[in-house]
Amino acid sequence: MxxxxxxxxxxxxxxxxxxxxxxxxxxxxxDQVIQAEELPASAKTFVTTYFPNTTYTRVEKNNQVEPDGTLYEVNLSNGFEVDFSSEGNWLDVDGQTQELPQGIVPESIANYVIQNYADLQMIGIDTESTEYEIDLSNGLDLYFTLAGEFVREENN
Known part of the structure; x- marks a missing residue:
């Protein structure tokens, strides 16, 4: 037995x-794939403002808000990826290898990058609770305060 x-x-x-x-x-x-129409109005406005000649290829709503605040993840036909909060505020814009459209990066940060890294492109921006992270085309990451003051640079 x-x-x-x-x-x-x-x-x-x-x-x-x-x-x-x-x-x-x-x-x-x-996580669920949703229609672009289901995004908050401010997210849709951001996309039409900065990416007027593109379409949505995938819109995903996370089952819960991620630690960085991301609820919506949007892929666009031009290769850009944008993360939005539940209110529709952008948190991360990733151009992969493409330059970010003018106006996304705060003016003081854009001016700093133009003055100090003129030969490089800004291909990504990430907002965090206390700083911005800018991804440059050579793999360098720049960090700024939310007020736009340079903090440091790191090799990616």
Whole structure:
């Protein structure tokens, strides 16, 4: 009888483990693709203002707000990716290798980059709770206060 109970117990534990793993996978991956019309008005205005000749290729709403505040992740037909908060404020704009449109980067930061890194392009900007991060085309990251004052640079 003991020989019979050990395999049954092992098999039961194995099945329970597999079931619990598959449920975890389903719950953790419940971000949903939505229509662009479902974005907050300010997010749609941002896209039409800075990317007027592009279309949405994918709009995703996260199942919960990420630590950086991102709720919506938007991919555009020109290769740009933009993350928005639940209110529709942009948090991150990533041009991959393309230069950011004028006006996204605060003027004081744009002026600093033009004066000190004239041969490089700004290809990404990320707003965080206490600073901006600017990605340059050579892989260098520049950090600024929210008031636009230069803090430091880091190699990516």
């Amino acid at each position: 003991k020989k019979f109970l050990k395999p049954v117990a092992f098999l039961s534990l194995s099945v329970l483990t597999l079931i619990s793993c598959s449920n975890d996978d389903e719950n953790s991956n419940s």
